[in-house]
Amino acid sequence: MYEVVLVDDEEIFLEYMQQAIDWPAYDCRICASHTNGLKALEYIITNRPDIVFLDINIPNMDGIEVCEKIRAAGLDTSIVITTAHDEFSFAYKAIKMDIVDYMLKPFTTQELEDVLQKVLKRLPSKDFSFHSSETAKPKKMKEQWLLQQIEYYIAAHYTETDLTIGKIAEALRFENSYLRRIYKRATGITITQKIEMLRIQQAKELLESGSYSNREIAERVGYSDQYYFSKRFKQLCQDTPTDYRKKN
Structure with a gap:
């Protein structure tokens, strides 16, 4: 999967970016998000992600300087600049640093998808043909x-x-x-429900064996709190662990 880094000084916008589109459907994974330019640069230099969405106005080091240092380090990371300021000077500097695109915030989900597809078409070893029947089978298999x-x-x-x-x-x-x-x-069902189903089923088997106390069973099946275990067991099985043990 392609590694993606998001950089923006607003946590709420980072959250929007993470949830706005189905990244794995584009064979992408958000590997990190940062609100600080210097920390973002350190991460990018060390981990060499494939794609970076980078806001210009970020603390400690602005986006343009981060871009300059990424290029100075010899990385060919695909960079998309995002900013709330529609200023030509920013766009001009971005173009000079081989930026893939320049997005004016706020942008829509569709605009984000369009830019992502543009980025992916530039990356090697993949032939991207999104939203077609040709991708349906591989996606289902994945x-x-x-x-x-x-x-x-x-x-x-x-x-x-x-x-x-x-x-x-x-x-x-x-x-x-x-x-x-x-x-x-x-x-x-949810993943949390699945985990609890397995825990309760294992608890039943241990209760039926008669070899362990309720506290020991709680610990063995993944509950750190015996009383919470007893509460959840009764809610799901209509019996307390002790009553279930007596009946079985």
Whole structure:
């Protein structure tokens, strides 16, 4: 997947960028977002992402200077400038630094998609033909593969008390929101519900064995709090763990 970095001094705009389009559908992954020009530059130089969406007005080092230093470092990263100021001088400087495009904020989802497609057509080793029947089958296969990977990861880690959707997304290198959407659409339940279903099923088996206390079972199936475990067990099974043990 192509690595994308977002840089903007407004957290709310970074969030908009992350959610505005389905990045993985374009074979892209947002690997980092920054509100600080200097930190953004350090990350870009070290990690060499494929694409950077870069706001001009950012603290510590403005976007134009970040562009200059990226090019001075010899990186051919595709850069898209974003700014709320419609000034020709900015655009002129951007063109001189081989910027792919220049976007005036606020821009629409469609405008963002159009620019992203323009960027991707410049990148090597991929022939992009978006929104056509030719891409439907590979996209479906990718989603099926991803669904399988989510299931495998949950099965291997559901007993860990710190398991979260964010942790799964980081391990699989996909966006959190994309994982949630793909999984819910394919299974009809959320990832969180799946994790809890496995935990409760395992708890039932341990309760039926009669070998462990409620506290031990809670820890073994991924609950750090015995009382929360008992509460959730009753909500989902209509019995407390103790009552379930007696009946079974």
